Amino acid sequence: MEPDDPTFRSGTEPVVHLRGAVALLGRFPALAGVDLDVDRRRIVLLRGANGAGKTTLLRALAGLVPITSGEAVVLGIDLRDDRRAVRDRVGLLAHGTGLYDELTVEDNVRFWTRAARADISDADAAMARLGLDGRLRDVAVGRLSTGQRRRTSLACLLARRPELWLLDEPHAGLDKEGRDIVDELVRSAAQAGATIILSSHELDRSIDLADEIVTLGGGIALDDEAEGGRFHAE
């Protein structure tokens, strides 16, 4: 974590800046020229049909999928130069849990916290925040329900203190209580200075949460009929 990166701290530059960004999955252009600008502390909702490119966009912003043409700058780092450099500054909540089934909740959260070189007390705080500090703490992840695993993944993400949160369907598989926790986490992270991009099918819920909504379709950001370009929820 390098929160003191000057390009980031200056605050004038957007956290995410994409122009005509293309990303290929094999030969398939999952992103076919996305334009997107996201300022610091914003909460942006990505919506779009299945296969619109939401997941690929989030993975590309995390530096996992290479951007093959266009401009792509995240947290002041040009992804086309070095997409690895951005990775330890973002947190991605993906469809996969990213957890070791045989290890306990505590082992997993502590392992990923240590891996991110974050303070180990952050791991305990994150578990407490997500209601994992009781009985669940010593349960192997393989024995948890989908929602509990989701919470464990979120705890790992939270403990890393990322500057940019990329949440792929964060509400999926969670009960009412879990969803409230997610919303509360997202809001407080934005207040603390992080930027959040999430995709969701739970539109009613997420629209309340989001500052901005971006609709994806066919691998590009579509013009929203509401306001031409981006529709502002406020």
Next chain:
Amino acid sequence: MLSDAWLIARKDLKLEIRSRVALNQVIPFAILVLVLFAFALDPDRGLLQKATPGLYWIAVLFSGLLAMQRSFSVEAADGVTDALRLSGLTPGGIYLGKTLSVAVQLLVLEVLLGAGVALLYGTVITGWLLLFTTIVVATAAISTAGTLFGVVAAGLRVRETLLPLLLLPVLAPVLIGSTRAFEAALSGTPSEGWPWVGLMSAFAVVYVVAGIFGFGPLMEES
């Protein structure tokens, strides 16, 4: 890099202790191989004693392959590969950590197999210093190469069949070397064994270097 390696190795070993796959499956398999050799080679003709070094190392290689497959199937689980890429751990550190955990598992396996051949084949064990050094060096060679080729095959649909094809020819010199060194130790002529220890050390050094540098590119796009 070393602290990353230590973190990964501890995580892997903890995971193995929890899951008991090595204990419940790999070790019984290794013992089974020893028993099968006895079925294939008549135990009354002294063939087993004579062939002990070769049989021992074949058993180590085959059961070691299982441990290596296991080491990478753990990382292929539900989104873990992406999580590792995002983690900020250095690829070289991940490589060393996985190598270390494989090596520890191999060492346990080798000690048990050693007891197994002494017990089942009646092999008289002598030349402890050379035997011990050979085990350490051969384990380093097998785990360094195995971890590197393990990640080459990782995440592919054909990984179970690809890893042995890649790894076994590469490990042929280690099999030759460790077998000859064991023969030298058991026959009371350890001086013949030491050059092989040198060869295997060189092998391990080549693979540590290749692994530390090669793991970075290999972790991408899998």
Next chain:
Amino acid sequence: MTTETVGSVQASDNGPTSTGSRSTMILGIVTIVALGVLILFGLILSPADENQGEAVRIMYVHVPSATLSYVGCFLTTIGSVVYLWRKSRWWEILAYASAEVAALFTAFTLITGMLWGRPTWGVFWIWDARLTSEAMLMLLLLGYLAVRGLAADYEVRAKRAAIVGLLLVPNVLIVRESVQWWRTLHQKPTLSLAGAHIEGLMLFSLFTGFIAITLVFIWMVIHRFRVAWLEEQVDLEGLDEAIAERRAEGALS
């Protein structure tokens, strides 16, 4: 990690556009002539050896093809290193083409070696150091080719194969060394020209063999390279259309 990109499409301008060209046609003709000369000297004009008999003639192709199988490995490692270092697709495909041709030459070396062994040693296979090393070389090359031939994206195949390719020469050296040590303990006969008196026409035949087989090797690598290059190019064709199609999906939804 900068150019795993559409940008590498542009690099294709430096690559071949077909499998043949004027200069390789001339190379092909020269190769055929050289093979003709080899047949003339190797099979007709040169005498039989006093120790090895007629079997010595196999050496005129066996020794050059064994040498070139190692040259092919060397090229594969060089190509893999340059690919990993500079992300050059050209070198990666050269590595692949060399490995495939090297595997062919290794197989040819093994077959001619066995055909030579039958009359000389009385058996097709003997655990001779050189023959065993060559067989291990074949297995190592098959491993490389298995990775390179994976049903996966180009980047995945190329990168993983390049790591295997990078280690090919070190592996070959270690294997040769260990097999040599292993077999010399037993003092077994070696497949070589030792024992044959190579001079005059026989020496000339061997020399012709080196030239002809080397030309065959070069011709094959060039053509294999071109086919492989064009195959990868096909994969990159039509990217603009694919992007346009993809964008149109959004308009429909």
